[in-house]
Amino acid sequence: MDKLILALGLVFLTGCSQISLPDRTDAQLGKKIDESLRRDFKPVSDAESVTYITRIGERVGKHTEQPDRKFEFVILQSDKINAFASPAGTVYITTELLYNMKGDEIALAGVLGHEMGHIIKRHAAEKLLNRAGFRSLLLFWGGDRFFAGALAQTANDLLSVDYSREMEKESDLCAVRYLISMGVNPADADRFLVRLENMPQMSPPSTRFLDDHPNLELRRANVADYIQQIHSSDRRQRTQ
Amino acid sequence: MSRTRKTQLFCLFSLLLCGSALRAERFVSSDGNLAFDLPSGWRKSAARELKESTIELTGGQARLAAYPVFSLTPGRSLTAQLEADRTLVLNNLQRPSGFKQLSGKNCEYFYFSWQGFSGLNAMGYLNCGGKLFHAVISSAKDFKELSGLVYAARLTARKADPDFSPYKIVTAGPKNSPVTFDINTGEYPKIEASEKALRLTRFDNAEMQIGESEMPLDKFDKHCEDFGRMARLANKWRFCCSSASAKTDCFFTDETRVYYAGAVNVPSERIAVLLASAKVTSIINKNTQNAEPYANLSTKLPLQGNPEERPLSSLPPLAARGMGTPIKLLLGILGLALGTLLLRMLLPEPDNAPFSLDPQSPYPLTIVRKYFSPDLVEEITDSRGTVFTSRSSRKTELIAGMFLLLFIFCALAAILLPLAGLEGARFAGYSALALQLAVLFMLAAALIPKQLFLYNNSQLVAYAVMAPVFAFQKTFTVFTSEGKPVAVIRRPLFRLRRRWIIAGPDGADRLEMYEDLVIKSLLRRVFGQLWGLLRTDYVISDGEAPCGILRQNWALSSSRTLFIGDEPEIDYRVVLLMGLLASRVDPDRWYPWIS
Numbered sequence: 001m002d003k004l005i006l007a008l009g010l011v012f013l014t015g016c017s018q019i020s021l022p023d024r025t026d027a028q029l030g031k032k033i034d035e036s037l038r039r040d041f042k043p044v045s046d047a048e049s050v051t052y053i054t055r056i057g058e059r060v061g062k063h064t065e066q067p068d069r070k071f072e073f074v075i076l077q078s079d080k081i082n083a084f085a086s087p088a089g090t091v092y093i094t095t096e097l098l099y100n101m102k103g104d105e106i107a108l109a110g111v112l113g114h115e116m117g118h119i120i121k122r123h124a125a126e127k128l129l130n131r132a133g134f135r136s137l138l139l140f141w142g143g144d145r146f147f148a149g150a151l152a153q154t155a156n157d158l159l160s161v162d163y164s165r166e167m168e169k170e171s172d173l174c175a176v177r178y179l180i181s182m183g184v185n186p187a188d189a190d191r192f193l194v195r196l197e198n199m200p201q202m203s204p205p206s207t208r209f210l211d212d213h214p215n216l217e218l219r220r221a222n223v224a225d226y227i228q229q230i231h232s233s234d235r236r237q238r239t240q
Numbered sequence: 241m242s243r244t245r246k247t248q249l250f251c252l253f254s255l256l257l258c259g260s261a262l263r264a265e266r267f268v269s270s271d272g273n274l275a276f277d278l279p280s281g282w283r284k285s286a287a288r289e290l291k292e293s294t295i296e297l298t299g300g301q302a303r304l305a306a307y308p309v310f311s312l313t314p315g316r317s318l319t320a321q322l323e324a325d326r327t328l329v330l331n332n333l334q335r336p337s338g339f340k341q342l343s344g345k346n347c348e349y350f351y352f353s354w355q356g357f358s359g360l361n362a363m364g365y366l367n368c369g370g371k372l373f374h375a376v377i378s379s380a381k382d383f384k385e386l387s388g389l390v391y392a393a394r395l396t397a398r399k400a401d402p403d404f405s406p407y408k409i410v411t412a413g414p415k416n417s418p419v420t421f422d423i424n425t426g427e428y429p430k431i432e433a434s435e436k437a438l439r440l441t442r443f444d445n446a447e448m449q450i451g452e453s454e455m456p457l458d459k460f461d462k463h464c465e466d467f468g469r470m471a472r473l474a475n476k477w478r479f480c481c482s483s484a485s486a487k488t489d490c491f492f493t494d495e496t497r498v499y500y501a502g503a504v505n506v507p508s509e510r511i512a513v514l515l516a517s518a519k520v521t522s523i524i525n526k527n528t529q530n531a532e533p534y535a536n537l538s539t540k541l542p543l544q545g546n547p548e549e550r551p552l553s554s555l556p557p558l559a560a561r562g563m564g565t566p567i568k569l570l571l572g573i574l575g576l577a578l579g580t581l582l583l584r585m586l587l588p589e590p591d592n593a594p595f596s597l598d599p600q601s602p603y604p605l606t607i608v609r610k611y612f613s614p615d616l617v618e619e620i621t622d623s624r625g626t627v628f629t630s631r632s633s634r635k636t637e638l639i640a641g642m643f644l645l646l647f648i649f650c651a652l653a654a655i656l657l658p659l660a661g662l663e664g665a666r667f668a669g670y671s672a673l674a675l676q677l678a679v680l681f682m683l684a685a686a687l688i689p690k691q692l693f694l695y696n697n698s699q700l701v702a703y704a705v706m707a708p709v710f711a712f713q714k715t716f717t718v719f720t721s722e723g724k725p726v727a728v729i730r731r732p733l734f735r736l737r738r739r740w741i742i743a744g745p746d747g748a749d750r751l752e753m754y755e756d757l758v759i760k761s762l763l764r765r766v767f768g769q770l771w772g773l774l775r776t777d778y779v780i781s782d783g784e785a786p787c788g789i790l791r792q793n794w795a796l797s798s799s800r801t802l803f804i805g806d807e808p809e810i811d812y813r814v815v816l817l818m819g820l821l822a823s824r825v826d827p828d829r830w831y832p833w834i835s
Contacts, residue, residue, distance in 0.1 A: 104539040105540050
């Protein structure tokens with residue numbers, strides 16, 4: 001009976017994954033992720049670069065579902081191609097990724113829009129609860145033999161911002177929506193994925209931005225489907 | 241002509257002759273860069289026109305060839321170059337010496353030598369006023385002739401010095417934001433570039449090492465105050481240096497990172513010159529290279545307020561995202577659980593006896609679990625309506641479980657409370673204590689021998705006690721209410737099918753009980769009971785043929801029926817105890833907890 005109560009409690013917790021965490025959770029979660037990232041990577045204070053990325057990021061921000069939201073943009077010194085989103089509203093991009101954008105503002109806006117999509121859709125909080133649910137499932141199933149490991153993993157989840165493929169797809173489409181809303185030609189809206197595909201050195205498997213994402217071909221196909229929907233919708237509106 | 245006059249003319253002529261004989265011939269390269277005051281007997285060796293600073297001389301058997309070195313191979317120091325040359329000589333089965341240095345009036349010669357068939361050979365580099373020449377001397381008579389040649393070498397003034405190519409060194413840093421220093425290799429001929437630092441050595445007496453410092457940026461000013469000297473360079477780099485004896489320590493910053501320069505025999509003025517050439521280039525790559533098929537399209541964002549801008553609401557909405565895999569999995573398991581529970585509730589209990597039963601027999605015995613008790617309590621009813629109650633203490637396990645729950649609660653609180661902006665640190669301490677207590681009680685539960693008592697109207701009928709030994713089988717001794725041992729029930733471990741055996745007091749096996757399906761037994765060990773789906777019935781055998789069965793009933797609560805056809809010559813209460821022990825050791829759980 002004791003274990004039954006335990007299991008029910010954990011199932012209840014898992015059920016909470018369908019319920020939104022309060023907004024302040026994002027700030028606290030973001031704070032932890034910010035601390036972790038700033039410990040692992042050194043932020044770049046080069047004024048020209050920071051101004052450049054902030055200018056583009058703020059342009060994208062104005063075309064999101066939350067145009068009044070304040071986003072912060074930070075460049076991290078790293079030779080890995082990567083970008084991160086902290087639920088507190090900070091978007092991180094590595095110097096290597098920025099360099100490999102080769103001055104393509106549209107592609108850079110796409111990458112930033114993708115990360116801002118994660119923030120606006122609150123993927124981090126959802127992922128955290130999903131993970132907690134999965135861990136509780138393990139506990140429920142396997143009992144005390146998985147106990148310590150599952151709890152340790154739940155703690156680690158707080159510092160992890162890797163998202164499910166569904167979430168990545170949603171963020172890709174968010175980025176495309178923001179770009180088109182800014183007036184970018186829909187044909188160019190998947191430019192950031194094309195750039196990633198053509199980057200000379202991709203990140204090693206340990207990095208998150210590319211590793212946890214579905215393959216780029218599939219991502220481009222998803223984006224192409226959505227752009228097709230836009231064209232169809234526009235045609236319908238014109239004929240009406 | 242007077243005698244005096246003749247003497248004067250002889251002396252003058254002799255002086256002229258001697259002068260011409262003593263005056264050394266000077267050979268100057270075609271570009272006027274390198275010159276040799278040739279010793280007696282030496283001359284230009286080739287009739288062909290030699291370009292730039294190339295010089296080829298002969299003196300008897302001896303030869304000298306010098307060629308200008310405009311740049312060392314990037315990444316290779318002079319020492320490394322000499323080492324490479326020496327390896328070539330070694331490969332020609334010669335025995336070269338170690339590296340040596342000869343200092344003439346104008347030039348220094350860094351070389352190695354070896355004795356050949358026709359004389360002394362040397363190969364190395366002449367450093368004349370910071371200019372490098374690869375110089376090979378072959379078949380010299382002796383060391384005196386060799387050193388004489390070095391002594392004779394000199395750098396001549398030139399209108400436009402062909403300086404060595406600047407040696408660009410890049411320190412570690414993010415791509416396109418390197419710190420670059422333009423170093424004149426002539427000035428610092430020995431250069432070793434590594435990923436973390438650059439090292440400049442003017443041969444063996446000057447050295448400079450630059451690397452990223454551990455010093456945080458905000459400590460830079462305070463540190464420089466201690467040094468007492470700080471300078472701001474034209475390129476906005478700031479640095480400060482402190483000299484102690486021949487060692488100079490400098491810290492400098494570009495306002496993003498702090499670098500350290502440790503220098504030996506390099507004046508701080510030279511360090512300032514070096515730092516003045518440092519610059520950080522932009523992280524933004526301006527070198528736009530469009531990826532196909534966008535080569536001809538703009539990479540710039542459209543201007544703000546352009547006519548193509550449109551509200552997000554005009555775009556098709558995003559499809560609702562499906563549930564995450566863990567949720568799907570969880571829902572699947574919950575559905576399975578509910579289905580199984582419904583099955584257990586709705587399926588009728590089979591009432592047919594698998595064996596013909598003697599009407600006088602106490603069988604079948606129905607065993608029903610009674611919940612909401614700290615002990616494991618089961619009620620047994622025989623065919624005559626006699627009701628027995630079995631009781632087995634499990635308080636230790638309950639306390640262990642309670643602490644386990646407390647541990648989960650505290651650990652989750654310690655993790656989740658900070659997310660809500662609340663203090664959760666103290667729960668981490670509580671969870672650690674709760675875990676320790678849970679482990680303690682789990683150990684105690686494992687060590688305390690299990691006991692099972694059988695009562696009839698609160699009167700003790702019989703009881704079984706597990707032997708407190710660790711072996712490859714669990715052994716329970718069955719006692720009467722007076723404490724007389726009547727049987728031994730044992731369960732061998734590590735069997736594909738769970739098996740229980742009853743032996744008499746003499747040790748001879750009387751009856752055995754084993755699971756009816758191996759596959760269910762194996763699956764249960766992986767997937768747990770699956771709410772009773774993977775429960776097994778037990779077949780009871782007297783050693784020759786099945787004579788009974790312990791059947792798991794389809795019911796919401798744990799319920800079993802014990803049938804014995806041909807009643808064995810063994811007290812039915814002992815058989816009952818075996819069935820109860822099976823339930824005690826391997827209880828029926830309707831949640832998937834792996835036992």
